[in-house]
Amino acid sequence: xxxxxYAEVVDSNRRALAQARLSDPDEHFPYKHAVVxxxxxxxxxxxxxxxxxxxxxxxxxxxxxxxxxxxxxxxPGIADASRDYIDAQAAxxxxxxxxxxxxxxxxxxxxxxxxLDHRSNxxxxxxxxxxxxxx
Amino acid sequence: xxxxVSGLYVANIIDVFDATQLAIDLSLTSxxxxxxxxxxxxxxxxxxxxxxxxxxxxxxWAAGGVALSAAAAGGTSTAPTVTESPTGxxxxxxxxxxxxxxxxxxxxxxxxxxxxxxGDNLIVxxxxxxxxxxxxxxxxxxxxxxxxxxxxxxx
Numbered sequence: 001x002x003x004x005x006y007a008e009v010v011d012s013n014r015r016a017l018a019q020a021r022l023s024d025p026d027e028h029f030p031y032k033h034a035v036v037x038x039x040x041x042x043x044x045x046x047x048x049x050x051x052x053x054x055x056x057x058x059x060x061x062x063x064x065x066x067x068x069x070x071x072x073x074x075x076p077g078i079a080d081a082s083r084d085y086i087d088a089q090a091a092x093x094x095x096x097x098x099x100x101x102x103x104x105x106x107x108x109x110x111x112x113x114x115x116l117d118h119r120s121n122x123x124x125x126x127x128x129x130x131x132x133x134x135x
Numbered sequence: 136x137x138x139x140v141s142g143l144y145v146a147n148i149i150d151v152f153d154a155t156q157l158a159i160d161l162s163l164t165s166x167x168x169x170x171x172x173x174x175x176x177x178x179x180x181x182x183x184x185x186x187x188x189x190x191x192x193x194x195x196w197a198a199g200g201v202a203l204s205a206a207a208a209g210g211t212s213t214a215p216t217v218t219e220s221p222t223g224x225x226x227x228x229x230x231x232x233x234x235x236x237x238x239x240x241x242x243x244x245x246x247x248x249x250x251x252x253x254g255d256n257l258i259v260x261x262x263x264x265x266x267x268x269x270x271x272x273x274x275x276x277x278x279x280x281x282x283x284x285x286x287x288x289x290x
Contacts, residue, residue: 017158017160021160021163024165024251026165026202026204026250026251027163027164027165027204028164028203028204028211028212028214030208030210031212031214032209032211032212034147035209035210036207036208036209036212038210039208039209039211047208047233047235047273047275054284068275070208072231072275072277073207073208073230073231073232073233073275073277074207074208074209074230074231074233074271078230082211082212082214082230085216086212086214089162108216108218109218111214111216112216112218112220112228115228115280116280119151119277119278119279119280120280122247
């Protein structure tokens with residue numbers, strides 16, 4: 001029997017979207033934790049160009065610039081937290097229960113904390129609404 | 136003709152909230168990052184769909200962009216998140232982008248768009264403020280502590 005009320009249609013569509021996402025090969029399930037772990041096992045692995053000189057840091061963008069390493073883009077904490085977040089997200093999409101939502105939110109917060117720890121000394125970009133006001 | 140600021144594509148954001156019910160789920164990883172040259176002049180009020188005009192692509196970074204599911208180190212997911220940070224603001228964030236073995240010329244900005252939607256709807260543009268031309272190197276985007284973007288909902 002098809003849904004009749006607005007709320008029923010919304011709920012039905014939400015479940016359909018969740019299943020479509022879980023089965024989408026272009027989505028990120030499961031997280032490729034082993035690939036990241038292998039990269040992080042090579043400390044100082046060159047990860048290419050840095051930033052232009054005019055931004056006040058060492059390195060130029062172009063051939064032969066190895067001023068950036070894997071550690072500039074990824075940390076073990078982010079890799080672990082990404083795996084947990086994506087697993088929790090999949091569980092929530094499969095079953096949007098309160099318990100799974102709590103676990104999903106908690107995993108997200110741990111990933112945010114891992115990112116914040118990794119970026120603690122990083123300069124900020126001005127993006128979005130604030131940037132438009134400034135521009 | 137230039138990229139001068141970063142910004143959200145306002146018409147599409149409005150459509151998320153009105154009767155259009157545009158289904159932009161910011162946690163999707165089928166969204167793509169497409170590069171843009173400084174020949175472009177973004178209009179955040181009227182631009183709504185991804186276009187190949189003035190796109191920058193090359194080896195390692197195909198035309199149409201790189202999916203978030205494979206844009207972080209090692210071709211892994213950037214694991215995008217949506218949360219409240221700081222208090223009163225919606226923050227969109229993801230793991231840093233690091234696409235290896237990339238060769239291309241003069242990337243000035245990157246656009247995030249919803250590749251899974253029929254309209255290829257634009258979400259946000261990030262202005263690099265300089266041209267980047269990696270030569271068989273990693274094109275990386277290191278996001279700030281404050282995330283990719285934040286919308287202050289309690290000004």
